[in-house]
Amino acid sequence: MIAAQRPMVQSLLDGVARIGADPPGITREAYGRGENEAMALLAGAAQALDLDCSFDAGANLTMRWPGTDPEAPPILVGSHLDSVVQGGNFDGAAGVIAGLAAVAALQASGVRPRAGIEVLALRCEEAVWFGLGLIGSRSLLARLPAGALALPHARSGLTLGQSIAACGGDPARLANGVPLRDPKTLGAYLEVHIEQAPQLIEAEQAVAICLANPGNVRHPRIRISGEDAHTGLPHRFRRDAALAGAEFALALERLWLEEDRAGRPMAVTIGRFHTLADRHAMTVVPGQFELSLDLRAYDPTHLARLEARLQAIAAEVGAARDVTIALGERSAAAPGAMEAGIVAGLARAAGKLGLAAPRLNSPGSHDANNFAAAGVPTGMLLVRNANGSHNPHEAMATDDLLAATGVLALFLAEHAA
Template sequence: MTLAEAIAAQTPLVQRLLDGLAAIGADPPGITRDAYGRGENEAQALVAAAGDALGLERAIDAGANLSLRWAGTDPSAPPILIGSHLDSVVQGGNFDGAAGVVAGLAAVAALQAAGIRPRMDIEVLALRCEEAVWFGLGLIGSRCLLARLPPGALDLRHARTGLTLAESIAACGGDPQRLRAGTPLRDPARLGAYLEVHIEQAPQLVEAGAPAALCLANPGNLRHPYIRITGEDAHTGLPHRFRRDAALAGADLALGLERLWLEEEAAGRPMAVTIGRFHTPVDRHSLTMVSGRFELSLDLRAYAADHLAALEERLARIVAEVAARRGVRIELGERSAAAPGPMDPGITECFAAAAARAGLPAPRLNSPGSHDANNFAASGVPTGMLLVRNRNGSHNPEEAMETGDLMAAVAILVHWLAERAGAGM
């Protein structure tokens, strides 16, 4: 069987797994696979069963991540990891993260069908809790694996169950005590590469008319999930000069951040500002009251660590200016951060050569999203990503990846693996 035939033969496996994951997460109008909960657990079980059928060795690490290992011929060779996540946001789409885990399994199955035995181990990883919606902190599975959990992370509480992260990990077969030691579960220096396939989260590939792309970099992010603005409750007729209006201060802050964003883009420094929560307190807001309290969330992202640091300084200045002008107190509150994820140039070039061998166009794009790949890149692991065309963005029920486009990414991945890992036909 040729390599192209072996890849095409995995389409039914890919479709069966995607359909199974959709059934597990069904939550009309979208998909919900809760991290460290039923949805993610059942998705892991589905993927593990597929790995069993391929003869892969399964293991659960201290963060409750699932590894499916195909042993290579040279035990001393650094392994290649192919990973992504299975959790989703609440009522999101089916493909964000999950498509990458399925792609890893399909790549292994294609190599097996083509009679290619890897020289080094190839591991497919289903990493836990990539989405920040569940604990207010994202990329948790890869943070656990690489000892990148911030202080206090194990005490964060799950948005639905109320269990701490430590309790949630233990309930899913992990070992939070091992994580408290603060040492990596896998030595980054002994990993040959980390590869991730992920749907694209902007319409760049739709615009380019290409099924897949080579990712150049993922942004890092700075997050404040609970920014609190405190002014003074007052009657709606209060003259402007006496007001300490928290809602208008929130609006000022949002518009100030948008001005920052537009200035940075005009200067050729790509970034993004996202305000996901923006509200007066639901238990007290009223048509006939000036609100003395306001809350919002903030996600700032950029592609370089020094740029993120500069944006954080600008954020502090904007906050101080708004607070002084409006006579309010602004507390940024809890903070989390993820390092930017530049992809390894050598892997990117080899991906380009693999795409050429597969007869596929291969545009090069930045991803607008942060991914588990960020943590591997920040830990010094050679990291590469492929992006898959996906209409209608992500984190919504309208995700619209076509299976054929995912198979194009699988083809690039398989050709890369056959060149890098193949020990013989």
Template sequence: MIPVQTLLDRLAAIGADPPGITREAFGAGENAAMALMAETARGLGLDCTVDAGASLSMRWAGTDPSAAPILIGSHLDSVVHGGNFDGAAGVVAGLAAIAALQAEGFRPRASIEVLALRCEEAVWFGLGLIGSRSLLGRLPEGALDLPHARGGQRLGECIAACGGDPRALGRPLRDPRRIGAYVELHIEQAPQLVEAGQPVALCLANPGNVRHPHIRITGEDAHTGLPHRFRHDAALAGAELALALERLWLDEEAARRPMAVTIGRFHTLAERHAMTVVPGAFEMSLDLRAYEAAHLAALEAKLHGLVGAVAARRGVAIDLGPRSAAAPGVMDATILGELAAAARQRALAPPRLNSPGSHDANNFAAAGVPTGMLLIRNRNGSHNPDEAMETDDLMAAVGLLTLWLAGRAGH
């Protein structure tokens, strides 16, 4: 077996940025983590290559070159001051499962590849899942011109600097029809497994999302004594829109249509705000997510209705700005059944849960690749310094993955 705990500790050292972990996409942190994974993979005799999107493939060649490969993937970047395990645990798990199979003398018929996919987190370019989008030809138009949050270097330039070829990203780098399956392991992002007392869960679906990272509301600056009927207050318009979105969320949940609304940025302009000025400009961001494509489309239509109503009522202009989207990821029923059977052999009773987060698995599922996910217990959520995955829980998931791979890649 590979030294799983040592790898996790080395990843933590790479990303150390008190009070948490920062592994900047296409930066020193993600690059060093990629190098560590490649070093580990070569120690297992795996072939390491970098694709045109600068993602890393670590391949254990199967005995049948015609067999469709099995992919195990996740990411190594983090949010700013996040935790050590979001994404990275899944890459380590893939290598650990291969090491376990090798220790048992197993030889796969189909090749098994562990993917370390670039820039899953949307904080770096306002667009997430970039490694899997690049691999599957799902980058939106204009994506290569998006500026990095630190320094402003364009995405295409970042990819080229890390060994990729942005000129090749207008089409899929891999034929989805020639991928046997994709499975991703990820820490749980809500305390459902803590509540259930189980180390691992079978994921049913990941939400898709519609994101507007730079919403701009424009009203009129005015004196604080101005009567209400004369005001065009951009801040109050932002507050009204935020509360309207929360009411929509609660109504949808009451109707048993799961979704989520997140407003991560919400502020007047730093160079303009003052205690005695009615703000004429306000900015916010929006992440709107749901588990079914039709539901997500309906929610987006309702968003536009709310925007129009608030703008008219407040006498302001609301520009939603750039839009990005990720398709929902519904997991493959056959893989779910196979993982459940493997869990029974391991004396595990994993619950079946939706994931609150979108992941690279979404893009594989949307491309028609049979896709599955395992969620690992994590007490304190993710995207914060207090991620609390226990290595024993990760190893329980690795054991389940190992058994599943033996069945899938050995047929």
């Protein structure tokens, strides 16, 4: 019955691509036209399957297939529909579409689950829009940090609260800190997502079972302050913010390599790295420099230790270069370890379908992190994808997504029964 869902799956993949078309890639702006139109497209597909569609106070879309036992904890299947600017088509959207396809396959097979199955399209997973990621699941589970509703949107300038209200949500409801769904009443959360490192390309396998997602600590606007000066100034007098930025970045890379050699996986990403556009010039020693930092690891204790090292490195470089390094605003996401029983269940389902499905860590943080951190039993499937993600060249094959959908559907048939 999975193969029979191919036309619907391909139509939805093509539909969200048309909505987000922004050559050379895809842009589906969170709380904007792209995300809203993609939600409308998928809601239409869900209604064609007789699913009940509703929006919560965070403006997340829930597409619900009721079970025969209204007291049974529902199983949630979700991901997101927004993208980074000029990214690829499959990061997030493929997972929501897989959820709908799994429900369609179960319906076609005559399955009627005891526990309800809910497909979620979660808002604003990507951190590019507000400097804070995983916003839909944070909203759902009351995990928004203090002050988040006042964060400005990168394009519209509206605050997060205003953006949610503009999409029919209720930011006042989110501000009270009470989860929109009690985690204790949820049976499980499952997510399908393209791989973000070419591990499955390397292994020549279509699908993997995720073991864990990293948590992260993010500083979107690190500011280094030294002193503007003439280019002829001798080195001993300089307070060069740009060279301090370079030294800071290389020190973080050395930390990463040390941790790798010790067998402690982590990652450092510096996405913004620049002198100030309105001040820099070829004949000025720069007194100001800015960068962003995403620091991630799979274990909360390890992540806390790395954050302490970050602060020490900032102090050391600042002292050596006679500059001030202000880390600035901070956001964090908890690491997400997948629930052992779900990992085993997904492995059994994959085995029945003849899929090797290696067990791998994901290099990315996902909405699954928040469900796992809230105590909801959580599992993820990774789908083979060439060329990584967050770029226009994501290259997931529809057949690989259907393979993951088959594993998901079989797991749901067994665990929602």
